[in-house]
Amino acid sequence: MKQAAKPFQFMAASTLVRICGVEVRTVADLLEHLRTISAASVFNHTFQSLGQHHFLTEGFSNDFAQWVLAACNQPQLAEQLTSLDIRQYESVEALRADLLRVLEEFVASEPARAQQRAFEPFYFCEAVTVTVPAPWRAHNLAEFCQGLEHISRETLHYHFVDARLREPLTVNDFSYWLEDSLGLKELGDRVDLIDIYTNTLDGVRQLILEECRSWTEA
Amino acid sequence: MGALSTPKLIGLDDYVPVVGQAEIDEMRAVAACLEGRTVKMVNSTAMGGGVAEILNRLVPLMADVGVPTRWDIITGGDDFFAVTKGFHNALHGAAYEPTPQAFEIFRACQQQNLASLRFEEDFVVIHDPQPIGLVEARDQKPAHWVWRCHIDVSRPHPEVWNFLVQYMKRYDAMMISSPSFTRALPIHQYLWYPSIDPLSQKNQELEPEFIRETLERFQINPKRRILTQVSRFDRLKDPLGVIKAYKLVRKYTDCQLVLAGGGAKDDPEGGQVLAEVQEAAGNDPDIHILDLPPWSALEINALQRASTIVLQKSLQEGFGLTVTEALWKKKPVVASAVGGIPLQVIHKLTGMLAHSVEGTAYQIRYLLSHPAIAQRLGEMGHEHVKENFLVTRNLKRYLLLFLALSGAAR
Structure with missing residues (x-):
């Protein structure tokens, strides 16, 4: 059997979640805070969250889409956020830019709905990975x-x-x-x-x- | 008659059938990086209460993975515990009139315990506010100190909060059960879910025969659908709202309601709430109100497993471990979107959230008429608990935190 030029070392990886102390109650606020929140937080609510909810093979893509759907009752916006495929991104910043673009379009076209108060707040958290x-x-x-x-x-x-x-x-x-x-x-x-x-x-x-x-x- | 056998201490390998060999192997790999390190856990009681229950299982598991862990309990007189009970309620936002003497009693007790305890471990975990002042010992030896806060401190009494913050600031980090339970602090705050033990009496698998006998004992018909809420008789659990929702459901669908709880005998308000619940139930033979003693873990387990739908229609909630228990048993859950419940019940994916009596009734009717969806929610809920809310996950979080504090985190 062919031997590898370099062996593959499996790394045991796990994640702790750190609370950022930022909560939002409207889509408009989500947009504003998403501009400045840490990259580790964007990573947590997209890449990390997908792994944490891997057993949900229908209807779950990332925390932002889920909150917009369940707490803000905005299925159209949720669908757009859901459709962002993390495999397409080379960096968290590129993903953040697309999340911002989708939210900006919604806030511009639906200003009243963007200000509607959600049933529950969204809490930004960030991932700390230990390997x-x-x-x-x-x-x-x-x-x-x-x-x-x-x-x-x-x-x-x-x-x-x-x-x-x-x-x-x-x-x-x-x-x-x-x-x-x-x-x-x-x-x-x-x-x-x-x-x-x-x-x-x-x-x-x-x-x-x-x-x-x-x-x-x- | 054979000799009585000593109960076997549960070890980490006993969880292999639950979480898989890979999880256990990797946990041991993480623990190996902490070889030679020691841990101290400190709280205020050895028995009774959720913290003692967690530590009773967690401390032996820490030793099992090769991280020796010492569990110390602080001592204090009745005056101290009266003060800490007042602080506890004040941190929850209840009315409280702190006196200078109360703060003095608190400080004096911390000093007494500082004089009797030794802190030679590498990691010190202090649980809840009672021993929070022990952090003054952190100068004795370079070690990492963390504070595990098990309560909701989002709307605290300002004077009590300001008094305790002076201690909180001296820790390296704080761990709390939900982002909604906390406030801004100048230290890192980690999300630290409470956990259930899948091997405990409350959560272990049961023989169908035992479940059937339990229903018989409480005169519940196993052939008809059962809605169940497990919680003490407390207005914040809204048992009257549950009965209203059940009555709305019964207009269209046959079912029974079980309200199983405890505490009504020792708590005057609990007794009053129980009386109100009995009055609201009237003479409906399909409402079963069960005031159970504290040693009813197996019966609660059986009632949850026999349920068609489990409810948690709380007006306020801590984390809501009864929801965790129901999800673990693959039950479809309809629950209020309060406290830690939305962390567990992801609406339409691992259960149904509701915001009113009418909403609760609607979700129950929907699930009763769509059993395949109800079953799917239960299965997804079980997976969610397996990934996030089991004692093994709690153990892993501690190991990861210790590694992260040691500078090994990415």
Whole structure:
């Protein structure tokens, strides 16, 4: 079996949530505070939140959309916020810019609704990620599959979703390693296409394993 | 007759069937980075109350992952605990007239405990306001000090708050159950959900036979649909609102209502509320009002598991652990959007939120007529609890915080 140029070190990753002390009660306020809130907070309510709610494979995309839908009763705006796909972004700032654009358009076209008081406030929080080396390291595809079977959902999310914000940008850690260290670009591309919005993290794990195993058998 | 066996102490590996081997293995990997470090937890009571219940399970689990943890309890006289009870109510926003003597009693008790306790650990976790002043010992040894606040301090009595803030500021961080429970402070504040223990009597799996017997004992018909609210008889839990909602539902749909709680015997106001509830129920044989003793964990568990829908129609709420328990049992929940409930019930995804009696009745009727949706909400609610609100997650948060305080966080 082909050995990797560099082994893949699985990192056990977990997140603490820090309260920013900023709460908003209208869509207009959400817009204003979203301009200046920390990048760690935007990350928490989008990338991190998607992982935390991975089991909701229908109807959940990010905390902003959920609040606009459930607490502000603005389904059209919620739909627009939901449709922002985090896989398309190279940085949290680019994602923030699109969130701001959607909210600005709504506030400009629906000023009265943008000032309506929500049922419950939205509280900005930020993610603090802690990583330590996990007890699994892969030197080839078989060991990679073994490691993948053993990691937690949070660790899977860290490597498969959060990784897109780390260098090299917009690609998950697994696909990058498959191409860069094993020379398996096609397999890496296939893994990268697995949809995190319509699968739970357990589902994502199974699909990656199936891709890798069918590759090995072929 | 065989010899009595010693109850087995529950260890981290006992949670493998619940959360999976990977979670446990990674928790041990995180704990390994804390090798040689020690922890002290301090609170004001060894028994009774939610904090003691959490520490009774958490401290042995910390030891199990290789982080020795000492649990100390402060001592104080009746005068001290009368003052801290007043502070507790004042932090909740209740009327309170603090006197200079009250602050003096508080300070003196902190000094007495400082003289008797030693702080040699690397991490010190102080629980709630009673021992908050022990932070004065932080100069004894370089260590990380954090304050776990289990109560809602968003609308405190200003004088009591200002007195306690002088201590809060000396901690490295504070942990609180909901962003809505806190106020601005010059230290980091972490979101720290309370947790339930899936292996406890209140949450463990039950034999169907036991559930059936429990319903029989309380004369509840297992073949008809059951709406249940579990909470003490307290106006803030709005049991009268629950009965109104049930009556609106009954106009169109057959069901029974169970109001299961406790505390009515020892609390004069609880007794009064119970009497009002009984009067509102009238002679409806389908309303079952159960005033249960404190040792009824298994019965509460059985009632929750037998329910078609679990309600929590509170007017005010702390975190709402009865909601957590119901979600863990895969029950569809209809609850008020107050306190920590919206953190658990994500509207239309892990349950239904309501803002009125009529709204509660509407959501109940909707779920009774759409059982597949109700079942899906219950399943998603279970997953939400598994990810966020179990004791194992609480343990992991502590380990992560200690690592973060040590500078290992990204």
